[in-house]
Amino acid sequence: MTDQPRPRRRTTVLLDRLPLPERAFLADALRAETVGGLLLLLAALAALIWTNTDQHDYEAVSHHHLGPAALGLHLSVAHWAADGLLTVFFFVAGVELKRELVAGELRDPAAAALPVVAAVCGMAAPAVVYAVTAAAGGGSLKGWAIPTATDIAFALAVLAVIGTALPAALRAFLLTLAVVDDLFAILIIAFFFTSAIDIAALLGAVGGLVLFWALLRAGVHGWWVYVPLAVVIWALTANSGVHATISGVAMGLMLRCTPRPGEEHTPGERVEHLVRPLSAGVAVPLFALFSAGVTISAGSLREVFHRPETLGVVLGLVLGKALGVFGGAWLAARFTRARLGADLVWPDVLAVAVLAGIGFTVSLLIAELAFDDDPALAGEAKAAVLLGSVIAAVAAGCLLKLRDNAYRALAAADAVEVTDAHHLGRDGDRRLAPPGGEAGHADDA
Incomplete structure (x- = not known):
């Protein structure tokens, strides 16, 4: 009896060339995220300039309260930005996560292994670095989650500006990594930064989410149905003690992201296309404007490296x-x-991996939540987030430029080889041609 050949184990290729539809989607996402990253940067710079030139005016606007007190929504402008507008950002993150789970890289467990493991380790390692640094210096461990998040808008903006010749699959890896990173950041906020629970409000929010899901599955259309319902769900979540942004993630995950026969775009894609400009162009920049306002001086920057909590944030990122x-x-x-x-x-x-050290949006939010009882330390932690992000961006920029130059050199060498081969082929045709005519004329004869 002849031996049957043993079946070969299937090998999953990670970060390989993407299919055309995914490349098109990635290009659209990069364009949106790049613009959002630039707006985010401008808003952060505006906040730094504003607070360092007129701190009293900045704090007066940031701490100004408005909203219906009877509904538990008499919040400061900064809280409206962090709890309200940032919910739009997390809603888009929820849709992205749902799409990756059902139609993207994360739908295949083998292909998802690398970005998922990289994201988990990329959140665990900064937390460990912070904890070791803070404990060694006798500092507070409450800020362990601050350096765990990656700001995808900033990271993709740096990648788009510097890494123009890098393979598209590497950008896809960063995008998938950030989606998983956002998921775990959401879980961290939900489990570790939730205050006392108001059961009635929480049950009301859950009931609203159930109604939201039922309307989607029933095929009900119309923004006038979903937008008011989403506002009610958000308000109930905010009053329940759970961070209000969790409601955005939950609603994003409920949208259908698998196409049906004859359907060009799924509801998730259509809604994300409509909401993403609001997230990238309004919600996130305004959050940055009222969260990145920290006083910067030579003394405060030196203090970042002397205080164990802030040093832990920088080293973690x-x-x-x-x-x-x-x-x-x-x-x-x-x-x-x-x-x-x-x-x-x-x-x-x-x-x-170095580029993933740019932590901004979610890191600033967690800094506020972690040190809500110590505003001074919260401000210093924000300064540490900004400094660590700048260091990571500069270091990643240098590495990406080196890799970009390497890929450009490879592309130029390939172009030279193709040109030489083309000329060689033409010379060969001339040598084969009969006297007084071109090679092609020999066939005519």
Whole structure:
């Protein structure tokens, strides 16, 4: 009896060339996120200039309260930005996560292994770095979650500006990594930064979400139905003690992101297309404007490196993120069936791992939640987030530029080889041609 050949184990190629529909979607997402990142940067700079030139005026506007007190919504402008407008950002994150789970990279467990493991390790390592640094200096451990989040808008803006020749699959990896990162950041906020629970309000929010889901499944259309219902769900969540942004994620996850026969765009894609400009162009920049206003001076910057909590934030973003993301990706490739795409090498992953250390939007939010009882320390933690993000962006920019130059050199070498081959082919045709005519005329004869 002849031996049957043993079936080969299927190898999943990670970060390889994407299919055309995913490349088109990625290009659209990059365009939106790049513009959002630039607006976010401008808003952060405006906040820094405003608070360092007229701190009294900035705080007066930021702490001005408005809203119906009877509904428990008499909030400051800063809280409206953090709890209200930022819910739009988390709603878009929820839709992105749902799409990745049902139609993107995360639908295949083998292909999802690398970005998921990289994201988990990329959140665990900064938390460990912060905890070790804070504990060694006798500081508070409450800020352990601050350096765990990656700001996808800033990261993609840096990648788009510097890494123009990098493979598109590397950008897809960063986008998928950020989606998983957002998911775990949401869970951290939900489980570790929830105050006392108001059961009645929480049950009301859950009931509203059930109604939201039922209307979607019944095929009910019309923004005049969903927008008022979403506002009610948000208000009930805000009054329940759970952070209000969780309601945005929950509603985003309920949208259908799998196409039906004859359907060009899913409801999730259509809604995300409509809401993303509001998120990237209004919600996130306004949040940055009223959250990034920290006093910057030579003394305050020196203090960042002397206080264990702030030093832990900086080291967590700069070192913890890079070690965690790169180490997690290597572990996934080493101990699973997955491997890198043929066009990529590990220095590419290292550059993106350093880039993941840009923590801004969610990191600033967690800094407020972690040190809500100590405004001074919260401000210093925000300054540490800004400083750590700048260091990570500069370091990643240098690495990405080196990789970008390397890929440009490879492309130029390939172009030279193609040109030489073309000329060689033409010269060969001339040598084969009969005297007094071109090669093509020999057939006519």
